Amino acid sequence: MTRRGLQSFFNNGLAIIVSLIMFVPVYLVLVNSLKTRAEANSMGVALPTSLNWSNFATVIDRGKLLTAFGNSVLYAVGATVIGITLAALAAYVLSRNRTRFNRGIYFFIIMGIAMPTNFVTLMKVMQVTGLINTQIGIILLYASSSIPFSVFLIYAFVGTLPRELDEAAIVDGCGPFRLFFSIIFPLLTPVLVTAGILNLLGIWNEFLLPLYYLNRSTYWPMTLAVYNFFGQYQKDWSLVSADIVLTILPVIIIYLFAQRFILSGMTAGSVKG
Numbered sequence: 001m002t003r004r005g006l007q008s009f010f011n012n013g014l015a016i017i018v019s020l021i022m023f024v025p026v027y028l029v030l031v032n033s034l035k036t037r038a039e040a041n042s043m044g045v046a047l048p049t050s051l052n053w054s055n056f057a058t059v060i061d062r063g064k065l066l067t068a069f070g071n072s073v074l075y076a077v078g079a080t081v082i083g084i085t086l087a088a089l090a091a092y093v094l095s096r097n098r099t100r101f102n103r104g105i106y107f108f109i110i111m112g113i114a115m116p117t118n119f120v121t122l123m124k125v126m127q128v129t130g131l132i133n134t135q136i137g138i139i140l141l142y143a144s145s146s147i148p149f150s151v152f153l154i155y156a157f158v159g160t161l162p163r164e165l166d167e168a169a170i171v172d173g174c175g176p177f178r179l180f181f182s183i184i185f186p187l188l189t190p191v192l193v194t195a196g197i198l199n200l201l202g203i204w205n206e207f208l209l210p211l212y213y214l215n216r217s218t219y220w221p222m223t224l225a226v227y228n229f230f231g232q233y234q235k236d237w238s239l240v241s242a243d244i245v246l247t248i249l250p251v252i253i254i255y256l257f258a259q260r261f262i263l264s265g266m267t268a269g270s271v272k273g
Contacts, residue, residue: 026248027045028043028045028241029241029244029245029248030241030245031045031046031047031048031241032044032048032237032238032241033055033056033238033241033242033244033245034048034051034052034053034055034238034242035048035049035052035238036048036049036050036052036238037236037237037238037239039238040236040237040238040241041237043237052238055238055239055241055242056242056245056246058239058242059229059239059242059243059246060246062229062232062233062239063225063226063228063229063243064217064225065222065225065243065246067218067220067225068220068221068222068224068225069222069250071135071219071220071221071222072204072221072222072223074135074139075135075138075139075142075203075210075221076142076200076203076204077200078139078142078143079139079140079141079142079143079146079199079203080143080146080196080199080200080203082139082140082143083142083143083144083146083147083150083199084146084150084192084195084196084199086143086147087146087147087150087151087154087195088150088154088180088185088188088192089180090109090147090151091150091151091154091155091157091158092154092158092180092184094106094151094155095155095156095158095159096158096163096166106151106155109147109148109151110148110149110151110152111148112145112147112148113148113149113152117145117208119208119212122141123212123213126141126213132213133213133214133215133216133219134219135219137213138209138210138213138214138219141209141213142203142206142209145209146199146202146203149195149198149199150195150199153191153194153195154188154191154192154195157188157190157191158184158188161184161187165183165184165187166179166183166184169182169183193258197254197255197258200254201251201254201255204221204222204223204250204251205223205251206221206223207223207224207227210223210224211224211227222247223247225243225247226243226244226247229243230243
């Protein structure tokens with residue numbers, strides 16, 4: 001076997017092992033979600049003796065998952081649209097005008113990717129603005145938290161777009177906003193789709209922000225609904241597993257259909273052409 005073949009064999013083997021490790025937890029909750037309470041107590045890997053689809057109906061009813069699902073969709077879609085739009089505007093301005101001041105602003109923004117959130121200060125801001133325990137407040141929190149990563153992605157992509165587009169549009173009488181939304185924004189579609197999907201998945205799985213800033217159960221997203229359900233039924237692993245399956249199912253479906261867009265968008269701005 002050649003060196004290249006050996007390396008390919010090793011890489012494929014490593015990928016298979018990592019995939020299996022990642023698949024085991026999903027397999028466990030999926031299998032146990034279809035078992036009876038007695039069968040699921042051990043959280044074993046054995047298949048159920050009979051398929052108990054009623055577990056899912058019970059979870060939806062007792063866990064108020066329909067309301068939580070609607071809230072999660074509202075928060076994820078609303079925050080993603082707001083965050084992506086603002087990030088695209090900021091990335092375009094900062095990328096097209098690369099002064100020392102703008103570079104400083106850019107690095108200040110993307111520091112938000114790694115910097116931890118100060119929940120105490122943020123709590124005070126939310127209280128003063130009257131946004132605490134409101135749906136618009138949590139949407140704005142999600143949107144603002146998604147901006148640093150979105151700016152980071154879009155900034156590099158904007159640099160690949162020729163400036164002649166801007167100059168031609170200005171000559172034709174385009175104002176700044178018409179130039180951006182009519183000409184530049186459509187060209188950003190690949191990276192906007194990528195950033196949007198990643199933000200959507202991140203917001204769907206977010207736990208801490210709604211835990212701290214949403215007290216009303218009618219406003220809870222899926223993550224808090226699962227957390228509350230687990231507290232009530234932690235001894236019934238069949239129901240807990242069914243609850244987890246219903247929560248992660250939308251994420252898995254979105255990722256399976258959107259993974260090619262994620263990969264293409266992540267690499268679109270890496271080569272200037």
